[in-house]
Amino acid sequence: MTERLPLFFLLASHLFVSGILSTSILNIENKCNNTIWPVLFSWQPSQVSPSGFALRSGEARAIDAPSSWDGLISARTLCSNSTGKFTCITGDCESGKIECPGKYSWAPVTYLYFKINVGGTNSYKISLEYGYNLPVWVSPSQSTSGTCMSSGCMVDLDKTCPDNLKKFSRGNLNTCSSACQKSGSSEDCCTGSFKLKQTCKPSQYVQNFERACPSAYTYAFGDNNIIFTCSNTTNYVITFCPSSIPNITSSSMAPLPEPKDNSQRKIKAILGGLLAAVVVLIITVVIAVVVRAKNARKKSVFSEENSQMRRKKKSQSYIPMISESELLLSILFCHLKKQ
Template sequence: MVSSFSLFISLILLSLAKGIQGATFTVVNRCQSTIWPGILANAGSQPLDSTGFELPSGETRTFQAPPSWSGRFWGRTGCQFDPSTNQGTCLTGDCGSNQIECNGQNAKPPATLAEFTVAPAGGQDYYDVSLVDGYNLPIVVEPMGGSGGTCSSTGCVTDLNRRCPSELRVGSGAACNSACEAFGTPEYCCSGEFGSPDTCKPSRYSEMFKSACPRAYSYAYDDASSTFTCSGADYMITFCPSSTSQKSANVGPLSISATTGSDNGPTESGDGPLGINTSWLPNFVTGSSSSPIPSSSSWTWPFMIASAYLLFSSF
């Protein structure tokens, strides 16, 4: 009877383990060069193991976030850091700390953001990829092993730097501003008299972003098609997930419609209006038929079932 009781306790602890642990974030660099990801924990959330680090091409790094953690990840490019002091600056996504570690500093726009709110035990996580602060790198967020809600991949795989209109382009094309960053007017920034969902509508520039990246936030109130939820998941954040989008040679700037509100979304075949595949299959990021990074829940449930069998067969 003692062994049966121990098995029962183990079963309960395993079922609660995911909620206690929070979520694991695996950051993957598939870009052709080194990037320097930055991490910012929101107010009230403890910082993760690092707030900024070097990530060479092809490498990964994993972080464990506690329950109720919220914050954002982004990539910095063109960084120059003194190896003896770790001090320096970045061409895009710089966080203003003048160090590899961002130390609570936010990304300087334009930067593509992956944003998360990890739920307490039994709740739903919220996540999105945002172009509200502009764009500097393609990002895909893939939930691993979760369930419920709108638990699917999201992100922006299109290389918007190659397609950025001249009025939004930063420098020689290292990044692409949002209309708010470029022009600073209330109608683009959803501020002042435009500070509500009823008054701030998609602009021709946000529609441009939306047509290229249908699942990413294109402006401040783009919630309905851009916020995703999942329970009990870990998350893989992949920079430059598509080699096709990084190597396309003959790519012109995105066309901007003179009117807004037109249907520029993906077709039923899964191809967006720019010929970018948006079917978002689970193996999209990995480029293989199986995921290279197993979720913790992939072994938890079989073990729980076996434990339950042993428990009840012992009575």
């Protein structure tokens, strides 16, 4: 029996290194001004515990995600237990408790989809398909490829959300519902006769959030839907309400250039401004000369035409005028002369 123990530990070590028993750590931070209640919902069979908890402003909590975990992370806000039933204004999973076991009701909030060691890799994506409630930023612990990088969505909710999709509570704007989540129509949700890219066009909500968060999933046929893939040993820092985009590794950033003397730049700028002014002045003078020449030419032609008309009238004025009686007498005289 004792001889078999080293073999057992060797096999266990191999399984751990190969990723079968490995886990990733999900470190969730709250940098919002108020308490949030994160949700970690799991699709079977792997489960994460706890599935919901409170996180006060400035706090962080590390969660071990088991191998082959497939689930989502979101954050609830404005929660209370005043009626004996736990409820939240945004992101409520409708369990009546802080944790969110069992089924999950989709809400208009910011979602993060994670796959931990599924197919030998980790992956995540940001989804605004149902709506948006809090800014979020995801930072992988290591970048092993061009597809493993930090990303997030931080927007001004009042400016980005269309007016008809804004949701207020206690006088404050706290949620933006997607067009699909609000109407449920086939046209907004790309279902039924609108299930093809040719027939399902992006709504105003989709267009606004695609511009604000180009790496987020906004609707079925979005051109910017990105899945970030990392190694199966990658850990993640998930920050709600980041004040700015975090620096992941200072070594990955290019060094700042040395400061240079700006006097030459200032001289070049002044000379450039003077040159532009001279060019504008020359163009103005040329235009004025051309316009004056055209006006003078028109005046000369007009004067010549007037002179010709006066000469013509003068020559016409010397033509003798014959009255009708004189004309009749002339005709009669010619007739008598012929006889």
